[in-house]
Amino acid sequence: GIQVEQSPPDLILQEGANSTLRCNFSDSVNNLQWFHQNPWGQLINLFYIPSGTKQNGRLSATTVATERYSLLYISSSQTTDSGVYFCAVEIGYGQNFVFGPGTRLSVLP
């Protein structure tokens, strides 16, 4: 099956710093989404981004489908950005997600 890798596995930042999270996947995908799981376990949809670039406030994401990777950028990080960031891919129309192992982000005040 498809393999999804994320790097780095852990990241510690000082408030205000910028960061880039990476997601690599081993096969063509129909859909890619970035999620933020907050400390209470809730999965928050950040971006639906099978290709191209999107921005939402301090967050932006880019997926280069031909090279099978996606990047999530967090600028001017805040303590509320802490949590685990998951990349998830869907290989076929209407099929289930395969999640990456996540990047655990800790933003220190």
Place this chain on the structure above:
Amino acid sequence: AAGVIQSPRHLIKEKRETATLKCYPIPRHDTVYWYQQGPGQDPQFLISFYEKMQSDKGSIPDRFSAQQFSDYHSELNMSSLELGDSALYFCASSSVVGLGEETQYFGPGTRLLVL
């Protein structure tokens, strides 16, 4: 906007008991997915339904069963619970027809603790 609803939000059971988790998808969504997230793990796909029929199956134990009803809500039934079943169970819904972006929307999860 309406979101995916899951109930209960928290559940404590003893070993060998049964549990039923419920999921109410976003209105007009016809596909429901169930995921299990163990402690420190990423979510793993269990099973999905499209138009009340099972559409795909992942790593769902034989002790678990699920179905989707005529109103599109879904229930995950878990029997002979084991300690290892303690996890966060997510339900997600989507619309194959496409109400905009083809994306899965996740519910808040049900946290199951088996003692």
